[in-house]
């Protein structure tokens with residue numbers, strides 16, 4: 001094969017493997033190099049057959065004296081070989097790998113790695129790793145620390161190792177460090193070409209670790225750089241509409257007084273933070289994060305009101321018609337008395353003709369429709385931002401001239417993560433609930449109390465309540481295996497536990513219409529219990545459902561569990577969440593216990609970071625991609641370091657063309673929420 005550039009797509013270089021490699025995130029040749037080992041097998045002790053101690057893992061090199069297939073009594077094929085290295089004979093056995101006798105021939109010199117068994121007279125290795133030794137090339141599967149990679153069907157570590165080794169040999173001149181030398185030295189990181197080589201083929205574990213640290217830094221560093229870049233672009237040459245906060249402070253106070261409740265501290269803080277932005281002369285780009293029920297809408301109402309007083313129109317966009325209607329009702333209640341003209345535009349309502357007839361337009365994506373013209377759009381509020389596409393967000397922004405943007409979300413993203421991923425955004429948190437809100441009473445139920453719990457549930461159903469039972473997902477994304485498990489649980493509950501109750505089932509493999517029908521029927525109380533996989537709609541609102549049972553709770557992150565339990569407690573009644581775990585590990589116990597006392601999503605998301613790292617962090621895999629592969633969001637020191645470095649370098653980016661180019665390539669991968 002002729003040498004290819006690292007940017008070559010694998011559809012060209014490895015056509016037959018392309019589909020499988022894509023599963024591992026390998027799309028171009030250079031992705032092989034960033035497919036990092038998850039461990040190393042230690043075959044680094046290279047010794048002679050005579051000197052190899054029984055019971056230790058070693059590498060031995062010698063000539064094949066004999067090799068053959070042998071049939072065992074139960075008709076299995078094994079492969080037997082004898083290797084001579086001049087100091088002794090080593091017997092080798094493989095199981096059911098008949099192709100080996102085609103690749104290894106008598107006379108070949110091979111290197112084998114494995115545990116020495118047998119006795120001093122007759123030593124053997126069972127199922128060793130092996131490779132032919134060629135002149136002028138070093139062994140890569142034996143005789144060293146050998147990288148073991150995440151694999152997929154048809155793509156083994158051994159195969160990956162070969163591809164990666166070849167790339168490292170043939171394309172090494174393409175690997176250049178893009179980090180300015182001064183900075184790389186100052187940060188005391190390994191150089192990039194060395195880091196890539198040693199992360200795959202290290203001389204020792206310490207070196208492997210150092211190599212990985214350098215690559216982790218790069219990963220976070222680029223996330224930070226592109227965030228700074230987006231932030232800069234957002235602000236560059238743009239003037240933001242000036243909302244006159246001071247002039248209207250009395251009006252704001254009057255609005256506060258007109259509310260039937262007093263604002264929470266965090267609502268007040270969020271409003272202040274927003275006001276600083278909108279009176280700064282630069283367009284705002286802020287994310288408001290808070291659990292369902294934390295009162296995000298009223299925060300938005302204050303800015304909308306200030307926008308109106310300052311002479312601008314606003315638009316409030318919600319992902320569903322029901323939510324748009326809810327917002328309409330809320331905004332109307334609080335802002336109509338202030339003299340604002342409030343209009344609802346959803347798919348089912350006809351066109352708005354006159355552009356100046358509203359001060360605030362509330363709606364679904366219908367507010368994006370062509371024939372809606374804004375007169376003086378000063379503020380765009382987007383609810384549940386992750387459900388809108390990037391494209392829709394940019395359309396809505398183009399409708400005005402750099403209007404202020406406020407996006408609201410209930411997805412619990414920890415601060416550290418928000419600062420890393422959304423470094424271009426300002427973030428406000430509503431991390432407390434309005435007073436008097438009933439918390440969802442949560443219990444981690446021990447296995448011994450399961451039947452008692454079922455009795456308690458039955459009693460609640462007799463009293464007229466409804467119940468969700470969430471079956472754990474078995475694989476990361478919902479598959480037929482998960483659906484089958486849920487079906488089985490459904491049948492068990494119906495037959496053995498709740499024969500007299502009406503049970504329904506809901507899972508992600510159902511058609512949207514089918515799901516809607518089941519939810520509607522459940523809502524109208526034709527079922528008592530809904531058994532569902534975790535993929536049940538986040539937005540479902542069934543006030544009469546007061547009990548949430550979660551099976552296999554240990555499989556979820558705390559933030560994920562919190563989102564699930566948030567599906568009860570929508571009505572007046574006290575609601576409950578029962579957690580069952582299948583493991584008894586003390587760590588699981590401590591972790592899940594936290595849900596009994598903590599009721600704020602962002603706090604729980606922070607705990608997830610501590611307990612499990614970022615791999616399973618709720619909300620970070622929304623686009624089907626993992627944000628960080630090498631580094632972890634829990635590495636706050638690293639994140640801080642990378643951030644400082646990025647800030648320091650950004651103003652001088654032009655002096656580093658290599659870095660700038662790399663940034664352009666990488667930026668495409670990092671989707672910003674705006």
Ligand code: ADP
Pocket residue numbers: 261262263264267290291292293294295296297298434435
């Ligand atoms: P979310 O953050 O889920 O969008 P909403 O804005 O819909 O929450 O608020 C949920 C409910 O709480 C609404 O009925 C709202 O009027 C009420 N609410 C908001 N803030 C407060 C508060 N400070 N005290 C009491 N109730 C509040």
Ligand code: MG
Pocket residue numbers: 296297383
């Ligand atoms: Mg809301």
